[in-house]
Amino acid sequence: MLIPLNQPFDLKNTLMSGQAFRWQWDDPWFYGVAFRNIIKVRQTANALDFSSTPDKEQALAPLLQNYFGLEVDLEAIYASLNKDDRLRTSIQRYSGMRILRQEPWECLVSFICSSASNIPRITKNIESICDNFGTPIRMGNYIRSAFPSPEDLADLDPSSLRDIGLGYRAEYIVPTARTIAENRVDLMALREDSYDAALESLISLDGVGDKVANCVLLFSLDKPEAFPVDVWIHRVLGEWYFNNHNCKLSRQKMRIWAQNQFGRYAGYANHYLFHNRRLQDKKLA
């Protein structure tokens, strides 16, 4: 089924920029799991071409339109970020890369897993969680598993997560799953909350600090001003704006500085800078 595209869109950089961890590339198709479906998708000249199972494409289309943020006016966002010369290069280079609107629970667990880790390992961890505790889905002879619900993880012994390679993150995931399962924090409701209120709720969860919370806010909770400061972003901003790669500014202070600097779409600036830096480093390696 085709979803027409009438805005800048770059499927590959969108899915391979470290914001989501379940998409596998088999040129020209991407295979992933979302909304408890296997999704097979590629980009054509002016459309997204996808199929899904077990649900019908007609049912998935609006969900994917939302997931890919196709109603977001990317040109307007670029225009608002155009005041910054150093940013312009990254935006031009990866024009069409979008911020996904992911399922919040999966996004939360993914970024709890990201602590002191790397993308290959995070990817492996997430897949292991699904394989062991999620429901299998089959598309022909291709099999993946849905991301387990909070209830599925809430009663686990953390050691069962350690056994599949999650390390100390196991001790964060289980209590957080319980908090969500018991509805003490309603992730979906955070989409309607202000940035500050949603940030405060997320920070209260085990294993969630300022950085992880901002990832969840940006990639799943409709908060484009969210600005996750990881070591790379900290380094880039230190070099560019503070003339010092060992900038003393704390992560949180730098986040607030950046939000003032880049404005209400600071998160887009963040993601273009992050992606640019990451690919640049990979090229040098």
Next chain:
DNA sequence: AGCCAGGCCCTCC
């Protein structure tokens, strides 16, 4: 072979 990772949390000052 080791070092260090897309942090968080706790302790101690």
Next chain:
DNA sequence: GGAGGGCCTGGC
């Protein structure tokens, strides 16, 4: 309130 060390494990 903020600096420093510990933490699982595995990429590179």
